[in-house]
Amino acid sequence: MSPHTYDCFVRFSDVDVYGHVNNVKYVEFYQEARIAFITSLAGNLLAVGSNERQVVARIDVDYKRPMLFRPQPYLIETWVTRIGTSSYELGARIRTGAEDDATTCSTAHVRLVAYDLAGGRSRPLTVDERDRLATGLLPDGP
Amino acid sequence: MSPHTYDCFVRFSDVDVYGHVNNVKYVEFYQEARIAFITSLAGNLLAVGSNERQVVARIDVDYKRPMLFRPQPYLIETWVTRIGTSSYELGARIRTGAEDDATTCSTAHVRLVAYDLAGGRSRPLTVDERDRLATGLLPDGP
Amino acid sequence: MSPHTYDCFVRFSDVDVYGHVNNVKYVEFYQEARIAFITSLAGNLLAVGSNERQVVARIDVDYKRPMLFRPQPYLIETWVTRIGTSSYELGARIRTGAEDDATTCSTAHVRLVAYDLAGGRSRPLTVDERDRLATGLLPDGP
Amino acid sequence: MSPHTYDCFVRFSDVDVYGHVNNVKYVEFYQEARIAFITSLAGNLLAVGSNERQVVARIDVDYKRPMLFRPQPYLIETWVTRIGTSSYELGARIRTGAEDDATTCSTAHVRLVAYDLAGGRSRPLTVDERDRLATGLLPDGP
Numbered sequence: 229m230s231p232h233t234y235d236c237f238v239r240f241s242d243v244d245v246y247g248h249v250n251n252v253k254y255v256e257f258y259q260e261a262r263i264a265f266i267t268s269l270a271g272n273l274l275a276v277g278s279n280e281r282q283v284v285a286r287i288d289v290d291y292k293r294p295m296l297f298r299p300q301p302y303l304i305e306t307w308v309t310r311i312g313t314s315s316y317e318l319g320a321r322i323r324t325g326a327e328d329d330a331t332t333c334s335t336a337h338v339r340l341v342a343y344d345l346a347g348g349r350s351r352p353l354t355v356d357e358r359d360r361l362a363t364g365l366l367p368d369g370p
Numbered sequence: 371m372s373p374h375t376y377d378c379f380v381r382f383s384d385v386d387v388y389g390h391v392n393n394v395k396y397v398e399f400y401q402e403a404r405i406a407f408i409t410s411l412a413g414n415l416l417a418v419g420s421n422e423r424q425v426v427a428r429i430d431v432d433y434k435r436p437m438l439f440r441p442q443p444y445l446i447e448t449w450v451t452r453i454g455t456s457s458y459e460l461g462a463r464i465r466t467g468a469e470d471d472a473t474t475c476s477t478a479h480v481r482l483v484a485y486d487l488a489g490g491r492s493r494p495l496t497v498d499e500r501d502r503l504a505t506g507l508l509p510d511g512p
Numbered sequence: 513m514s515p516h517t518y519d520c521f522v523r524f525s526d527v528d529v530y531g532h533v534n535n536v537k538y539v540e541f542y543q544e545a546r547i548a549f550i551t552s553l554a555g556n557l558l559a560v561g562s563n564e565r566q567v568v569a570r571i572d573v574d575y576k577r578p579m580l581f582r583p584q585p586y587l588i589e590t591w592v593t594r595i596g597t598s599s600y601e602l603g604a605r606i607r608t609g610a611e612d613d614a615t616t617c618s619t620a621h622v623r624l625v626a627y628d629l630a631g632g633r634s635r636p637l638t639v640d641e642r643d644r645l646a647t648g649l650l651p652d653g654p
Numbered sequence: 655m656s657p658h659t660y661d662c663f664v665r666f667s668d669v670d671v672y673g674h675v676n677n678v679k680y681v682e683f684y685q686e687a688r689i690a691f692i693t694s695l696a697g698n699l700l701a702v703g704s705n706e707r708q709v710v711a712r713i714d715v716d717y718k719r720p721m722l723f724r725p726q727p728y729l730i731e732t733w734v735t736r737i738g739t740s741s742y743e744l745g746a747r748i749r750t751g752a753e754d755d756a757t758t759c760s761t762a763h764v765r766l767v768a769y770d771l772a773g774g775r776s777r778p779l780t781v782d783e784r785d786r787l788a789t790g791l792l793p794d795g796p
Binding site: 287 | 397426
């Protein structure tokens with residue numbers, strides 16, 4: 229199975245005074261890729277009106293190579309690494325392109341928690357959520 | 371010794387469609403606090419023209435409570451947790467205020483690497499950098 | 513009468529590769545000041561749940577001097593220049609400080625339209641909205 | 655002659671609490687399209703190291719329709735409307751797509767001034783700059 233892929237277009241406004249994409253923007257990029265991934269699994273996971281939400285509990289980002297402002301997109305791969313009772317974890321990486329010898333600019337790991345808005349606390353993942361997440365499971369990464 | 375403190379003013383534009391400050395913005399806030407902290411230790415650590423740079427190698431952020439759009443600032447505390455040969459690490463947390471019973475919204479940990487721009491590789495921290503960082507050292511946190 | 517004042521704290525992330533606050537960020541700053549102004553007139557004008565919304569129809573911004581990343585805030589003044597049937601207009605400017613001889617970095621003009629969300633079209637300003645806006649009216653500016 | 659076209663990909667982080675792309679982001683989008691346009695005319699117009707810079711003097715934006723978060727890009731058209739002695743002006747619009755019956759979400763007008771960094775003042779456009787801008791001239795718009 230292959231990880232989900234997302235074309236990440238860098239904006240001029242992502243670049244800081246040092247001429248590189250700012251560290252913070254990597255986290256924004258991972259968020260955009262994650263939303264595309266989760267939407268591809270099940271559009272309603274992010275539904276605004278839904279009472280069953282998933283919230284970010286932890287983000288770890290490693291920075292390996294600078295990202296630059298350029299017309300062609302970077303490639304972000306995202307996959308599920310673990311499905312727990314009330315949480316799950318995603319792995320992700322940003323690469324310069326889709327080629328086998330593309331450079332990895334960054335890797336990341338995110339933990340999300342299923343949340344019951346009305347109750348104001350975490351909740352078990354539903355069977356449907358677990359089934360959908362399982363289709364993106366790559367415990368050992370791409 | 372006390373950690374460095376930074377007043378973090380939330381903007382309307384930091385809030386996402388769910389009505390909370392977006393996860394990514396926490397990382398931006400930590401960056402703003404970190405820059406204020408490093409500048410307070412030594413203004414030239416971030417000098418654009420300098421050949422001796424420090425780059426972010428890793429960021430870990432834990433999310434505990436939502437941050438909201440409000441006029442009064444949040445408080446960000448930042449401190450040094452470790453000084454290595456060519457890298458150092460910072461701890462940080464975002465709190466609802468300065469009171470003893472203020473709520474912690476998030477905690478973070480950042481690793482920075484001393485970098486030689488001309489040589490294109492990491493370099494040892496200078497004695498001056500180590501001395502300055504040592505004045506902010508709080509290995510066990512606040 | 514004096515215009516509404518807003519302390520605008522510049523972030524490192526507002527600065528672009530040229531070392532100045534990016535043009536786009538001025539517009540964000542004006543938005544933050546405008547929200548503070550409108551909230552000061554009547555908290556509910558921006559209420560998310562309300563059916564009576566006000567939407568931005570036009571923004572004009574003049575750029576006069578660069579804004580820089582600095583710890584002390586800039587000052588943004590905002591005032592009402594015109595109250596129409598279903599729209600109103602605001603003037604605003606960004607200054608380096610509150611002193612009489614402070615430098616003006618930018619001026620702006622915004623037109624907002626009262627909007628009926630349910631009907632999906634503009635609507636007349638209510639008497640209450642007009643009354644509140646009138647308290648901030650400075651047709652000739654500060 | 656046709657205007658320059660730019661594919662504008664909306665990010666989740668462009669959306670505000672009202673569920674629409676925030677007004678400020680339109681200005682960011684116009685900036686991205688403008689940079690792509692100017693780069694297409696002459697890569698060096700935006701060169702960081704160059705002493706001959708062009709700075710934004712004025713931006714006018716009209717808002718007509720909300721932009722939404724969606725996978726497919728919006729289309730931004732940009733063209734030159736006037737070439738003066740030391741300044742020039744651009745027209746631009748954001749459309750839902752390239753089709754003839756696509757909806758216009760916004761129109762904009764920007765004035766840029768040629769600037770001599772070393773001298774700290776405006777300067778005449780060079781013959782080369784004028785020639786390059788002339789290739790994008792569409793005084794009456796698309």
